[in-house]
Amino acid sequence: MYLLELVGTDDALAAQEAGTRASGVERIAPALAVATGIDDRVGDLALTHRVGDLLARTDASLDAVLAALTDASIDREGSVAVRARTVRETAIDTQRVERRLGALLVERGFTVDLDSPDHELRAVFSGECGALAWLTHDLDRSVADRAPTDRPFFRPGCMAPTLARALVNLAGARPGRTILDPMCGTGGHLAEARRVGARAIGIDVERAMAAGAAQNLAAVDDDGWLVARGDATALPVGAVEGCVVDVPYGRQTKVASRDVETLVEAALAELRRVTGRVVLVGDRPYVDLARATGWTVSVHVERRVHRSLDRHIHVLDRA
Known part of the structure; x- marks a missing residue:
């Protein structure tokens, strides 16, 4: 599964456009969608900001994403950066999320590199939904x-x-x-x-x-x-x-x-x-x-x- 971070101005249109480069697109929260597959032209999309390998869908809370990451099987190694963002007025302390998730990854053997990491873990919160994903495509803007x-x-x-x-x-x-x-x-x-x-x-x-x-x-x-x-x-x-x-x-x-x-x-x-x-x-x-x-x-x-x-x-x- 893949997580799609949409531009957030018109989710219905963004999801329709995403469907031209991805399969099984489903909106799950404002400015968020998931897909069962993507093709090699996903970078052509205009109304999607980022695409990532979905690690977990959770409630919109720090505890929920911490629990999801603790339970997740991770087949990656090297350096990592954690980026957290909220959509609209979702009340989450993103800096605290980044610190706590980063500390958990260090415990699991990763090193932190905020400038050029081997992997970027994204924690996104929208409405009552939270999601963790490994960034695969940061689309050309x-x-x-x-x-x-x-x-x-x-x-x-x-x-x-x-x-x-x-x-x-x-x-x-x-x-x-x-x-x-x-x-x-x-x-x-x-x-x-x-x-x-x-x-x-x-x-x-x-x-x-x-x-x-x-x-x-x-x-x-x-x-x-x-x-x-x-x-x-x-x-x-x-x-x-x-x-x-x-x-x-x-x-x-x-x-x-x-x-x-x-x-x-x-x-x-x-x-x-x-x-x-x-x-x-x-x-x-x-x-x-x-x-x-x-x-x-x-x-x-x-x-x-x-x-x-x-x-x-x-x-x-x-x-």
């Missing part, structure tokens, strides 16, 4: 350090790279697969698809946006992508493994003389021709519209962006 404003071509309203990465993962991005964005804008989804090794195809009705997306993708990779001007309701592409589409926001928005819902309906109908998985993002729920166009809705998550905007994220599979 560089995706969170990037900003849309860092790109050669930028327009206001771009999605943060962390969320874009999570969405392309949900769409099925990985090496050997192709991800399509039929309303690609500045190309944020496509850039993250390329960063996890997928081929990327972008279409946008506006020539300037298509050109800007191409400029941004060229800054990421020399090849493995294609961007062109086109219509999301009459796509000039064949079959792809997955699609991410962030539709225009604003209930009064018009695109090529069509209201947004009419555009989304036509695009979803067209996407059934080219893919079996779509991750659809909008400023309103499209559950009924998706079902009416022949999709099943496996996930629908609402995320607050700011006071006047909620994002609705849908994961759709072809019925």
Whole structure:
């Protein structure tokens, strides 16, 4: 079993994304999940901070984790560091936890090295749950350090790279697969698809946006992508493994003389021709519209962006 430390901003979405790189994912407490297995692309996840070999699940108390470590069979040797953390307002003295667990490990033959240990034991407390795990993956957080404003071509309203990465993962991005964005804008989804090794195809009705997306993708990779001007309701592409589409926001928005819902309906109908998985993002729920166009809705998550905007994220599979 593995312990997954989630980012904690949206556990439902984080667990869904984790399921693209892990099997048997189950949420056990705020910002914590377990999995029965992980694959070699687990480092691609955006909404998981760390992964570890689960040693024990306990109550959220020092005594409980001490008892669990005392009883545990440990097949490791060398140096160790103990790191304890709490999620939100769980009332645990983490420094005391680290001292007591560290002392117990020293009694069992380990040496302590806080700078470059051979092993890191993590004690995590969330709600009424405690967990001990040996760290196996401390995931690269560089995706969170990037900003849309860092790109050669930028327009206001771009999605943060962390969320874009999570969405392309949900769409099925990985090496050997192709991800399509039929309303690609500045190309944020496509850039993250390329960063996890997928081929990327972008279409946008506006020539300037298509050109800007191409400029941004060229800054990421020399090849493995294609961007062109086109219509999301009459796509000039064949079959792809997955699609991410962030539709225009604003209930009064018009695109090529069509209201947004009419555009989304036509695009979803067209996407059934080219893919079996779509991750659809909008400023309103499209559950009924998706079902009416022949999709099943496996996930629908609402995320607050700011006071006047909620994002609705849908994961759709072809019925």
